[in-house]
Amino acid sequence: xxxDKTELxxxxxxxxxxxxxxxxxxxxxxxxxxxxxxxSLVVVAALAVLISLMFLPVLRVTGTSMxxxxxNNELVVCKKxxxxxxxxxxxxxxxxKILLKRVIGVSGDIIDIKKDGTVLVNGEEIxxxxxxEKALGECDIKLPxxxxxxxxxxxxxxxxxxxxxxxxxxxxxxxxxxxxxVVFRVAPLKKIGFIK
Numbered sequence: 001x002x003x004d005k006t007e008l009x010x011x012x013x014x015x016x017x018x019x020x021x022x023x024x025x026x027x028x029x030x031x032x033x034x035x036x037x038x039x040s041l042v043v044v045a046a047l048a049v050l051i052s053l054m055f056l057p058v059l060r061v062t063g064t065s066m067x068x069x070x071x072n073n074e075l076v077v078c079k080k081x082x083x084x085x086x087x088x089x090x091x092x093x094x095x096x097k098i099l100l101k102r103v104i105g106v107s108g109d110i111i112d113i114k115k116d117g118t119v120l121v122n123g124e125e126i127x128x129x130x131x132x133e134k135a136l137g138e139c140d141i142k143l144p145x146x147x148x149x150x151x152x153x154x155x156x157x158x159x160x161x162x163x164x165x166x167x168x169x170x171x172x173x174x175x176x177x178x179x180x181x182v183v184f185r186v187a188p189l190k191k192i193g194f195i196k
Contacts, residue, residue: 057179058186059091059098065156065163066100069130069195075187076100076195078180084152086121092154092180094170097138098179101164102130103156105147112144113166117159120144130196135160138167150175 010018013147061074069089070076078091099106105111105121117134119126128134137159147153151172156162165172182195 006142026184026188032070057091059100059179061100065158065161066102067158069102069157070100070133070182070185074185074191076182077184077186083101084178086126086180089182090152090154090173091182092152092173093177093179094173099170100182101156101173103152104155104165105153107147107149107151109147109153111147111153111165113139119155130157131159132157133160136166137161138163140167141165147172152178 004064057078057080057175059076059078061070061072061076064072083089083145084106086103086105089100090103091098091100093099104119104126109121112123113136114120115136117136119128119134145153151174153165153172155164155166164170184194185191
């Protein structure tokens, strides 16, 4: 005698079906929001990179040639191009690197530096509240020195260690080599603010 075995399939009740549908709907909604968020973040990141490259480059300070104004590993923002005046801190290309230095003189200015480190531009001593210690530093140019056309004479704020326009190996900066004027410090957060 054989027995017929039939399995009865359990029919889910309405509440169980509703819960399962809600779960599927929630999962779909979660994936839609995730895709939307990731897409938005990619667009924002691309815009930030584009703005940074075209208008406001962000640079990391390396070295000590601009102390006390700028310290090693700080992040600063540059304003691309524009005009530069004496006292501005600029970023410029030099040997496939970007250096940060302060503008001391522009085309036609006559620069003289005394043995004690006092800087004269066109015969007048300049006020340098950003320099802690004056020094002649590494200087192999003949002083007084006239800044050539379309060039900028720059010096670091840490005069005894900075290698800058006082040496023939760096010399004056060509205007087309300038990345921009350093305007704002963004990191560390405790020192965030405009650069003077």
